[in-house]
Amino acid sequence: MRMARVCAPYRATGDRAARVVVALAVGLGALSACSGGASPAAPGANDGGNTADGGSTADAAGGPSGDAGASSTRPVLTLRGARR
Amino acid sequence: MKKHLLVAGLATAAIAASASTQAGNGTIDAATMTVTVYKFAVAHGADCANPTVVFSDDAGVASDLLTGPTFGSGQVDAGTYECVIIELSKIIRTSAATTSGACTAGLEFSDVICSDGQSSALLDGTAVTCSGGAANPQHVTVFVTTASAGLGGDRALLPPANGADTTSGLKLDAPLVVTGDEPVTLSVDPVQFLDGRGGACTTSAPDFAVD
Numbered sequence: 221m222r223m224a225r226v227c228a229p230y231r232a233t234g235d236r237a238a239r240v241v242v243a244l245a246v247g248l249g250a251l252s253a254c255s256g257g258a259s260p261a262a263p264g265a266n267d268g269g270n271t272a273d274g275g276s277t278a279d280a281a282g283g284p285s286g287d288a289g290a291s292s293t294r295p296v297l298t299l300r301g302a303r304r
Numbered sequence: 305m306k307k308h309l310l311v312a313g314l315a316t317a318a319i320a321a322s323a324s325t326q327a328g329n330g331t332i333d334a335a336t337m338t339v340t341v342y343k344f345a346v347a348h349g350a351d352c353a354n355p356t357v358v359f360s361d362d363a364g365v366a367s368d369l370l371t372g373p374t375f376g377s378g379q380v381d382a383g384t385y386e387c388v389i390i391e392l393s394k395i396i397r398t399s400a401a402t403t404s405g406a407c408t409a410g411l412e413f414s415d416v417i418c419s420d421g422q423s424s425a426l427l428d429g430t431a432v433t434c435s436g437g438a439a440n441p442q443h444v445t446v447f448v449t450t451a452s453a454g455l456g457g458d459r460a461l462l463p464p465a466n467g468a469d470t471t472s473g474l475k476l477d478a479p480l481v482v483t484g485d486e487p488v489t490l491s492v493d494p495v496q497f498l499d500g501r502g503g504a505c506t507t508s509a510p511d512f513a514v515d
Contacts (some may be wrong), residue, residue: 301491
């Protein structure tokens with residue numbers, strides 16, 4: 221599933237604080253933080269994970285970019301008017 | 305882009321009741337035909353149940369159909385939709401392209417697409433009974449569905465009672481198959497829409513189509 225794949229890079233940081241970040245990202249923030257495909261590349265996410273209270277920081281940093289990625293995958297319908 | 309849907313006989317039914325003559329039986333072309341759209345939705349089933357709202361605007365988006373406007377857009381899941389739903393004002397604003405009889409070129413006036421006493425339903429299921437003519441700016445809903453035979457009549461602005469109900473709504477010739485970004489067009493024929501004979505400037509039934 222896309223969000224799992226996208227969130228995976230968080231685990232690479234290794235230390236305990238980072239694992240907390242991973243848990244938060246996958247468990248709570250995954251829908252917003254990781255589903256779009258851009259989150260792993262966001263430096264803010266891993267930066268947050270390596271600080272003491274990194275969990276929430278990582279979520280905040282990763283969220284917006286993930287949302288943008290997800291929304292682009294659904295078709296857009298546009299209602300127009302015309303002369304016939 | 306493939307054209308998926310087609311022809312809503314809205315004119316012959318509900319709208320015909322509103323104003324006067326039959327579709328295109330006037331003598332003067334319309335210069336403007338402005339409608340106000342509040343919601344646009346699609347539904348997988350031909351019964352139009354459980355619609356997905358594509359966009360919604362409480363204030364309404366008023367635009368002249370003849371100028372090729374964009375009313376709004378929104379995301380949907382890819383898939384096949386048997387019903388296209390547009391909630392709009394029952395009031396249409398129009399004007400004549402030329403002066404003739406009681407019609408004055410460019411002079412805009414209001415008419416309605418739902419006759420008093422006729423029933424409709426909003427997208428959220430709220431029942432509507434049209435009343436008060438153009439002085440009462442009610443919302444009505446156009447349900448364009450593959451279930452409908454496009455018979456018009458009093459049920460033209462109502463959703464099908466079920467997927468086999470051919471007597472309600474407007475006819476959708478083929479389902480809307482969404483695989484990517486897609487326009488849905490509400491078009492109208494302005495030819496001979498107005499009639500200035502008889503002492504008043506009246507309208508025919510608007511001949512709408514959806515494709």
